Amino acid sequence: MTELTQEQRHEQALEKYILDVPDLKEEIKDLSPDDQKDQIQWAFEDEAEAQGLQPWELTLKYTSTPEEFEAQRLVLHKEAAEVLGVEWEEYCEMNNLVV
Structure with a gap:
């Protein structure tokens, strides 16, 4: 596929x-x-x-399936944090992400 x-x-x-x-x-x-x-x-x-x-x-x-959704969502959020130059923990706090 x-x-x-x-x-x-x-x-x-x-x-x-x-x-x-x-x-x-x-x-x-x-x-x-x-x-x-x-x-x-x-x-x-x-x-x-x-x-x-x-x-x-x-x-x-x-x-996507719920499992794929969570995995892909985290990958894309991590990419966004890198692009923004923000530490992952800080990015999670700013976006109310629970990992």
Whole structure:
């Protein structure tokens, strides 16, 4: 199996997400395809925030098993900490991560 790009993974997550929110699908059915896509994206971002996650974390949650989600989430957070030049423990505190 080939590894999905982040964009492909996100598209897959949005497709699964809209199945979980039939009310949203009904609300936006008369909008243009582009407007529907925007509304789904915004609702997805709101859902991530409601769950205390970043949108990329919710994407992972929709496209992986719970075990893969936790492992991949930590890898990406560690990469973010390195890019930001922040010590891992400090980064975890700043982002309310429990490891």
